[in-house]
Amino acid sequence: MRTDMQIACRYCHEGKMSQEFYNETFKFGRSSLAVEGLVRFRCNHCASIMVKPSQLEHNSELIELAKSASPSFVSLGTLREFRMKYNLSQREASKLIGAGEGAFGKYESGENLSAPTAKLIRAALTYPEVVRLLADEANMQIDFSDVHPTMSSPIS
Ligand SMILES: [Zn+2]
Numbered sequence: 001m002r003t004d005m006q007i008a009c010r011y012c013h014e015g016k017m018s019q020e021f022y023n024e025t026f027k028f029g030r031s032s033l034a035v036e037g038l039v040r041f042r043c044n045h046c047a048s049i050m051v052k053p054s055q056l057e058h059n060s061e062l063i064e065l066a067k068s069a070s071p072s073f074v075s076l077g078t079l080r081e082f083r084m085k086y087n088l089s090q091r092e093a094s095k096l097i098g099a100g101e102g103a104f105g106k107y108e109s110g111e112n113l114s115a116p117t118a119k120l121i122r123a124a125l126t127y128p129e130v131v132r133l134l135a136d137e138a139n140m141q142i143d144f145s146d147v148h149p150t151m152s153s154p155i156s
Helices: 053-068 076-085 090-096 103-108 115-126 128-137
Strands: 006-008 016-028 031-043
Touching: 031 053, 076 090, 076 103, 076 115, 090 103, 090 128, 115 128
Parallel strands: none
Antiparallel strands: 006 016, 016 031
């Protein structure tokens, strides 16, 4: 991304805006996420800030990348895969992991998980033994003869 570009300031009409790099900390789940290398324009006269669509795109990519590296991150695809693999409704999946009744519905509509919950779901997706243990603890019957194979299954 070019850093030497200058544009006339549309706010004060006197200064020039040039691109600068900046860092920002976002709230993500219960933790905060520091993202470096974000870009925006700043005016050398009035200090107004402007973000062009191409910069916004660049920034969003960096933020998404940082999110996916966070321990609290579980993608929507992973959540659905987990429920499909063990034939669980949202309500059953919530009960299984010991969360509130509506928890999975919230996760699947984009609410952030806590890092321990995210770890538990990732472990349960990969290892049916984890689900067996959780099902015992929650007094749930899960038919493991009908577990759907997924991309995340270990190769046996
Ligand atoms: Zn200005």
